[in-house]
Amino acid sequence: MTLNDATKLRTWPEYTVMPRCAQVRHDDPLWNGSFYATRRKFCADCGGVSDREQHTQIEAAARLLRAGGVVAFPTETVYGLGADATNPEAVRKIFEIKGRPAGHPLIVHIADVALLDQWAREIPEAARRLAERFWPGPLTLILLRRSHVSDAVTGGQDTVGLRVPDHPVALALLRELGPEKALAAPSANRFGRISPTTAAHVRAELAEGVDMVLDGGPCRVGLESTIVSFVGATPLLLRPGGISVAALEAVLGERIETPGAQPTIRVSGSLSSHYAPVTPLEVLPAESLQRRSRELVKRGQRVAVLGLTSPCQDSPHLLRLQMPAEAAAYAHGLYSALRQLDGARFDFILAEAPPVGVEWQAVHDRLRRAATLYCPTEIQPQEKTHEEIS
Numbered sequence: 001m002t003l004n005d006a007t008k009l010r011t012w013p014e015y016t017v018m019p020r021c022a023q024v025r026h027d028d029p030l031w032n033g034s035f036y037a038t039r040r041k042f043c044a045d046c047g048g049v050s051d052r053e054q055h056t057q058i059e060a061a062a063r064l065l066r067a068g069g070v071v072a073f074p075t076e077t078v079y080g081l082g083a084d085a086t087n088p089e090a091v092r093k094i095f096e097i098k099g100r101p102a103g104h105p106l107i108v109h110i111a112d113v114a115l116l117d118q119w120a121r122e123i124p125e126a127a128r129r130l131a132e133r134f135w136p137g138p139l140t141l142i143l144l145r146r147s148h149v150s151d152a153v154t155g156g157q158d159t160v161g162l163r164v165p166d167h168p169v170a171l172a173l174l175r176e177l178g179p180e181k182a183l184a185a186p187s188a189n190r191f192g193r194i195s196p197t198t199a200a201h202v203r204a205e206l207a208e209g210v211d212m213v214l215d216g217g218p219c220r221v222g223l224e225s226t227i228v229s230f231v232g233a234t235p236l237l238l239r240p241g242g243i244s245v246a247a248l249e250a251v252l253g254e255r256i257e258t259p260g261a262q263p264t265i266r267v268s269g270s271l272s273s274h275y276a277p278v279t280p281l282e283v284l285p286a287e288s289l290q291r292r293s294r295e296l297v298k299r300g301q302r303v304a305v306l307g308l309t310s311p312c313q314d315s316p317h318l319l320r321l322q323m324p325a326e327a328a329a330y331a332h333g334l335y336s337a338l339r340q341l342d343g344a345r346f347d348f349i350l351a352e353a354p355p356v357g358v359e360w361q362a363v364h365d366r367l368r369r370a371a372t373l374y375c376p377t378e379i380q381p382q383e384k385t386h387e388e389i390s
């Protein structure tokens with residue numbers, strides 16, 4: 001079974017991509033109009049909604065949001081759980097629905113780079129340069145907040161995370177809300193769980209409390225935005241994501257600092273970790289993975305393998321999914337694959353450690369956070385070296 005076979009189970013029958021309309025950045029290297037296909041019709045390029053039904057849904061979503069409701073919406077990275085960022089009561093509902101502890105700041109999604117100064121102050125020139133180059137896109141900037149930005153959104157900090165999402169439905173919704181408004185939104189999953197990359201994932205996980213789920217098809221990037229803080233003296237990477245650090249540094253002409261080196265081996269403890277499937281996930285290099293899968297199968301355990309090069313055969317106790325060899329394609333399919341395997345009730349998921357390299361940074365980050373055992377090179381796992389929750 002390949003990842004493609006597996007994901008077919010989750011895709012919708014009728015996709016419609018509208019012909020390109022004249023307005024937008026078809027030269028963007030991240031662009032691929034086909035990912036913008038959905039069941040309903042809207043322009044594949046500019047985010048203009050061209051179908052009455054979709055218009056009606058977006059208008060209804062905007063009405064709910066203005067009335068203090070919570071709406072899940074698609075972005076190019078993952079689905080977000082949105083509320084009116086100017087309404088603290090509405091924002092608080094997000095924390096209840098997600099089971100997220102209060103005080104964790106939320107990203108504010110805005111419609112256009114021109115609105116940046118409305119939400120942030122003392123914006124460094126370098127941050128502006130990144131915003132102008134990469135927005136709309138999978139980049140979140142942490143900046144000093146304007147005084148009107150509520151504590152419910154920022155977790156009481158003097159900073160705010162901002163981004164312009166690159167998805168036609170998200171952009172149409174933000175435009176419908178108008179320039180005074182923005183969407184405070186975390187990923188639309190329960191706290192600590194895998195981010196959703198389809199509307200069906202959101203519905204399956206957050207049935208209660210969400211007033212509406214807007215369906216914009218599968219997310220193009222498939223994992224979350226890159227977060228860079230411009231609050232200190234030099235730019236600091238807070239989370240690798242949809243845009244590589246190398247691409248950002250090329251535009252900045254300076255290094256982006258990365259906080260302390262990550263441990264090379266991680267065994268999670270009792271704290272709930274982020275981005276995690278329910279099934280224990282172990283990340284191992286090819287040879288160790290083969291040994292471990294044989295050992296588990298011998299013990300009667302049901303094992304799923306996210307394979308790259310390791311050749312293990314399917315058997316009644318072992319299912320192997322072939323993961324893409326290219327980093328962006330791997331990232332695109334990872335959460336969906338983990339969700340699917342979680343649903344299939346395996347005893348263990350073993351992931352073959354992907355190659356090391358700057359383009360794999362975000363994938364390694366998510367695998368490391370999701371894993372009960374993360375040991376990407378051939379060394380013996382040691383005692384617990386690190387516990388993390390972020």
Ligand code: TXA
Binds near residue numbers: 159223
């Ligand atoms: O791609 C994404 O970023 C998705 C889509 C929906 O936009 N959103 C997302 O949100 O991943 P969330 O809440 O699941 O993760 C955002 C991360 C959190 O770890 C949060 O603590 C951090 O961004 N964050 C938000 N505002 C911050 C701030 N002012 N300072 C530091 N970290 C911040």
Ligand code: MG
Binds near residue numbers: 186
């Ligand atoms: Mg999240």
